[in-house]
Amino acid sequence: xxxxxxxxxxxxxxxxxxxxxxxxxxxxxxxxxxxxxxxxxxxxxxxxxxxxxxxxxxxxxxxxxxxxxxxxxxxxxxxxxxxxxxxxxxxxxxxxxxxxxxxxxxxxxxxxxxxxxxxxxxxxxxxxxxxxxxxxxxxxxxxxxxxxxxxxxxxxxxxxxxxxxxxxxxxxxxxxxxxxxxxxxxxxxxxxxxxxxxxxxxxxxxxxxxxxxxxxxxxxxxxxxxxxxxxxxxxxxxxxxxxxxxxxxxxxxxxxxxxxxxxxxxxxxxxxxxxxxxxxxxxxxxxxxxxxxxxxxxxxxxxxxxxxxxxxxxxxxxxxxxxxxxxxxxxxxxxxxxxxxxxxxxxxxxxxxxxxxxxxxxxxxxxxxxxxxxxxx
Numbered sequence: 001x002x003x004x005x006x007x008x009x010x011x012x013x014x015x016x017x018x019x020x021x022x023x024x025x026x027x028x029x030x031x032x033x034x035x036x037x038x039x040x041x042x043x044x045x046x047x048x049x050x051x052x053x054x055x056x057x058x059x060x061x062x063x064x065x066x067x068x069x070x071x072x073x074x075x076x077x078x079x080x081x082x083x084x085x086x087x088x089x090x091x092x093x094x095x096x097x098x099x100x101x102x103x104x105x106x107x108x109x110x111x112x113x114x115x116x117x118x119x120x121x122x123x124x125x126x127x128x129x130x131x132x133x134x135x136x137x138x139x140x141x142x143x144x145x146x147x148x149x150x151x152x153x154x155x156x157x158x159x160x161x162x163x164x165x166x167x168x169x170x171x172x173x174x175x176x177x178x179x180x181x182x183x184x185x186x187x188x189x190x191x192x193x194x195x196x197x198x199x200x201x202x203x204x205x206x207x208x209x210x211x212x213x214x215x216x217x218x219x220x221x222x223x224x225x226x227x228x229x230x231x232x233x234x235x236x237x238x239x240x241x242x243x244x245x246x247x248x249x250x251x252x253x254x255x256x257x258x259x260x261x262x263x264x265x266x267x268x269x270x271x272x273x274x275x276x277x278x279x280x281x282x283x284x285x286x287x288x289x290x291x292x293x294x295x296x297x298x299x300x301x302x303x304x305x306x307x308x309x310x311x312x313x314x315x316x317x318x319x320x321x322x323x324x325x326x327x328x329x330x331x332x333x334x335x336x337x338x339x340x341x342x343x344x345x346x347x348x349x350x351x352x353x354x355x356x357x358x359x360x361x362x363x364x365x366x367x368x369x370x371x372x373x374x375x376x377x
Contacts, residue, residue, distance in 0.1 A: 110287055131345035132286040133227060134277055134309075135258075137238035137245065139296035139316045140333075141220045142252070145210070146174075146317065152206040156198065162188050175271035175299045177239050177264050178202050203241060214248050217316060219334030224257060230338050235260035235280040239270045260284055271299040274307035281309070290345050294333070301326045310344050312336070 111125045124130055138144040150170050157164050165173075165186060173181035178199030182188050189195055227234055235258055238245050242263035249255045260283040267275045281291045293304040296314045301323065304311035313326035314333060323329045327344060330336060 111290060128342040128346040131290045131292060131341060132233045132235065132281065132284045133341070134235045134237055134280050134284075134291060134293045135224075136293075136295045136300060137236060137240065137248075139217070140294050140314050141217060141224070141236075141254075142248070143215050143217055144296070144317060148206060148209045149174075151209055152202055155205050156202045159201070160188065160198065162186070175239065175297060177267070177270040180269055200241075203244065207244060212251065214252050216252060217314070217333070219332035223333035223336060224254070226338065228257065232338075232341075233260075233284050233286070234258050235262065235284055237262040237276045237280050239264050239276075241265065271297075272302045272306070274303040274309075277304055277307045277309060281307070292341055292345055298323065298325060312344070 111130060112122055113125060114122075116122050116125070135141055153170060153173075154164055156162075169185060173185050176185070179195045182195055182198055183190055188198065224234070236245075236249075240248075240263060242261070242265055245261065245263050246255065249257075260280055262276050262280045262283070264270075267279060269275050277291070277293055278288070281288055284291070288308040291307075291309045293300060293309050293311045294314065295301065295304070295311060296316045297318065301311045301313060302325075305325075310327045312328045312330065313323035315323060315329060315331050320329050320331070328336075328340070
């Protein structure tokens with residue numbers, strides 16, 4: 001009985017006291033034999049008005065209490081039905097990465113996969129040890145020589161009769177696909193056939209200057225071997241053509257190391273667009289929050305964070321203080337351990353949409369001074 005009365009009171013009604021007298025604001029005695037509850041706003045706009053006649057004798061208390069209990073149960077059912085009707089449909093809603101229903105906690109783990117029938121595999125996926133790694137090619141795994149890249153662009157500009165690109169332009173096109181740099185930054189042509197021809201020619205000049213000499217960056221080979229030992233899936237991304245990339249991997253003996261290779265032919269745009277990293281994560285079958293990107297520039301950091309991935313920056317070309325936007329900065333890859341990667345890939349609460357709300361600045365409204373008395377001052 002107490003529960004039914006409490007449930008009724010929570011819906012905006014005052015508790016019922018059978019047959020007693022009360023005083024209103026005018027200090028007049030008022031009988032409660034017939035009580036009409038005030039209109040109550042419930043669940044965002046619905047209004048419930050309940051009229052209830054109280055008993056005039058104690059003989060009918062049992063019937064009155066049963067009617068109150070039935071009324072409370074009916075109101076509770078209506079409340080739940082109204083709430084389920086107003087809440088969005090879970091089957092047709094957009095996946096925003098977290099559960100939007102406020103009445104369910106804890107939220108679902110995005111790493112979980114209900115289609116897996118093995119509970120051990122599901123448990124493994126939800127642990128921080130379930131992660132993937134995406135490596136860039138130059139400046140992360142092998143030695144990078146930016147001077148050869150600049151010389152290749154200058155040689156191509158002379159062959160095509162174009163003005164030599166200045167230093168800040170060459171720095172801007174770092175990490176881009178050749179076609180993207182020629183059409184969007186250098187503005188040498190918009191014809192797809194011409195773009196493809198000039199991009200291939202630039203790559204031929206670069207490979208000729210390089211001479212087919214590749215060498216591991218210090219500590220990179222050892223780190224890749226550690227990840228292979230722990231069976232962590234790895235992907236390799238680069239804006240180089242696939243043929244040149246596979247040839248270089250065969251030269252240094254890592255052709256069977258990476259399960260996924262994303263080359264220039266597989267994407268439309270290079271950095272800072274996150275297309276390469278998103279496509280590699282899809283091929284690895286990992287959610288972005290469990291992927292760690294290894295790069296050596298702020299463009300990589302920007303692209304990785306845009307794709308909701310963690311980023312480890314290797315200070316091979318830029319100093320450490322310039323790479324502060326990365327989640328972790330190292331000088332050599334062998335400075336890292338698997339424990340560091342697990343801590344970095346651990347699920348964060350931002351994944352569930354519990355990001356702190358942005359503070360809204362209150363705009364101070366201009367006061368209307370026209371109504372003030374001019375003689376006040």
